[in-house]
Amino acid sequence: MFAAENGLKGDPRLQAISDAIRVVPHFPKQGIMFQDITTLLLDHKAFKHTIDIFVDRYRDMDISVIAGVEARGFMFGPSIALAIGAKFVPLRKPKKLPGEVISEAYELEYGTDCLEMHVGAVPPGERVIVIDDLVATGGTLSAAIRLLERVGAQVVECACVIGLPEVKGQRRLNGKPLYILVEPREIDGCC
């Protein structure tokens, strides 16, 4: 579900956010038009708009946990958590979190990867938002949802700045609502 269809139609902040995102062709490999949010982070106003939109949406939804997917989810999640008084829980690549963790494998185009969360970070029944910069196939977010549900948490929504065409038209991911700010930028002309 895109923000523009859900109460923010015509909101100039969405255009500012979209304009601040840079497209890098053929990264990490040929044919991929990489949506680079680092330029959004360089634009203080647009970065603040991004956080404000998520905060406005989640502040009255009784959310107690923001779970951010490593590493770009770390750039957005904590600011949202701080503003709404929620905990921030990092979901990390294998072997990064010290102490006891639970792991969830997920599929990549070629091979598998794994997401980990600390045991005890999220008690059962807590209401959680999962955040990442971008959703493509939804594989990583699905793994995040499974991790949280395994400990009895309630995933209220998945939030992403950018949503690729694969998720366009989808309001849900694995039964969970998906909230996305902008579509991917395209490069004008040939490259």
Place this chain on the structure above:
Amino acid sequence: MLVREQLTMSDYRDKDPLIHGIQSKIRVVPNFPKPGIMFQDITTLLLDPKAFKDTIDLFVERYKGKNISVVAGIEARGFIFGPPIALEIGAKFVPLRKPKKLPGKVISEEYVLEYGKDCLEMHVGAVEPGERALVVDDLIATGGTLCAAMQLLERVGAEVVECACVIELPDLKVEDMEYVSHLGLE
């Protein structure tokens, strides 16, 4: 000789309760990532909204109004503390990343590990000459990573005003440090 200024808890005497609150939320995990290392785990700090907010507020109070236009955070835990500080003080956030993560043109700085080397990268054009920058990470140990970060920023003509860390380990080696500020949590 490089000068190192270290602010410790005595400089924050009136903030003692806050500092103690923050310190008490950091969890020590023995023998991670390998035997003998007592790992300072900040994830438990992030689970306490008040203590996490206090941490950010202490940094913001120190850096607000100092004309700092760049907060550079070191992957990955610097990404957790850096952006909230940047947003509050009106600065850009610049991620300093492990190799091959940043798309497009980057500059690289190598640094020495206990065994071997690693590398930190920054986007070309992210920081302009003359900008005043802060480097943020969760923890400083030898200072190797922070030094690489400072090098990257200085190579593009920025002025590193300070390095800010939540935790400093007791066996910090002084020789390569320039200007470090921390909350004195050990």
